[in-house]
Amino acid sequence: MGIFDFLDSIFGEDEPKRYSRKKYKKKKNKKKKYKSSGKTYVDDNGYLRYLDSDLLVHRVEASKKLGRRLRKEEVVHHKNRNKLDNRWKNHH
Numbered sequence: 279m280g281i282f283d284f285l286d287s288i289f290g291e292d293e294p295k296r297y298s299r300k301k302y303k304k305k306k307n308k309k310k311k312y313k314s315s316g317k318t319y320v321d322d323n324g325y326l327r328y329l330d331s332d333l334l335v336h337r338v339e340a341s342k343k344l345g346r347r348l349r350k351e352e353v354v355h356h357k358n359r360n361k362l363d364n365r366w367k368n369h370h
Contacts, residue, residue: 324361336361340369 317329326335340354341347343366348354357368 320362326362326364336364336369339364339366342366343369 318326318335319329321327327333328335328338336354336356337348354369356363357370360368
């Protein structure tokens with residue numbers, strides 16, 4: 279019994295759908311990347327944000343350092359407590 283047969287049995291599919299592994303892997307391997315123009319502004323809390331996407335600059339820099347997108351519950355701290363210092367060495 280494959281994973282898709284198991285899922286179909288749980289969700290009550292009459293005819294189990296067959297998926298090729300190539301299509302499944304192709305969808306799974308797509309990575310979303312942050313895109314920004316590089317223009318920033320300081321928001322009301324004192325953090326730098328990108329103008330075009332309104333993303334926090336320190337979160338984007340931390341995700342580049344890790345090589346993946348950050349989850350919502352992950353927090354990025356500034357080591358020297360300067361909110362405008364977004365060097366990758368300053369994040370933890």
